Amino acid sequence: MYAALWRILPGPWPVKLLFLLALLAAALYGLFFHLFPWIAATFVPDDGTIDAAAALVSALAQPSPS
Template sequence: MYGALWRILPGPAWFRVLVLLVAFVALVWVCFEWVFPWLSTYVPINDNTVEAHP
């Protein structure tokens, strides 16, 4: 998988690394901006499983 990505990208090695870093940062940004907020409506992560005693 990673070898195929490396062979597909044009240019010298430093440019390939730069393109992969930019793509990785863009993917993380998209996940935090749209994917995780959308997913949080379906995953009850803030629900308590233990009731608090007064």
């Protein structure tokens, strides 16, 4: 895949390297500033199982009033 990308980019190797770095920077920008925040806002973990399990264990560990 990288060889195919390298072949289709125009220019000598320094220009190709510059293009690849620009493409990488654009992809990272898109991921970190658009996709990842959208995922974090869309798929909010509402319910944590660790807290619920800890509450259950502490409730079971307390002696019941007699």
